[in-house]
Amino acid sequence: EKEGFLFEDSLTGFKWMANYAIRRMNEGYTCLFGYEESIGYMYRNHVMDKDGISAGALLAEFATHCYANNTTLHGHLDSLYQKYGYHFCENSYYLCYEPATILEMFGEIRDGGYPEYCGKLKIVGVRDVTLGFDSDQPD
Secondary structure, eight states: OTTOOOOOOOOSSHHHHHHHHHHHHHTTOOOOEEEETTTEEEETTTSSSOOHHHHHHHHHHHHHHHHHTTOOHHHHHHHHHHHHOOOOOOOOOOOOOOHHHHHHHHHHHHHHOOOSEETTEEOOOOEETTTTEETTSOO
């Protein structure tokens, strides 16, 4: 937002991100970068999927740029923190190997309505990938 870029959040997976990117490119936008929290990257529109080869090549090119400008990747990252602030994300997973328990648990959540709070923290968005529901996206 600070630089005027359009940012869109999607369901996890490059099929979703690539489809968003293609839709926006058809509207005249340029896709610069896509990523998912599990450390997958899609650079521009060269490969519309997770592509570690081009991401690695881009990182090497940028490291060379940093070196030529008397800084490092870490130094540049620090300058971005100073300019834009920090981003914190904590993902976790719960493992359950009993399908009936999983169906019951999520059935109760869906039937009773998605929770509005987790302890004292207000829940600002819900994404249910099984149903394809995302409260932050238009229907």
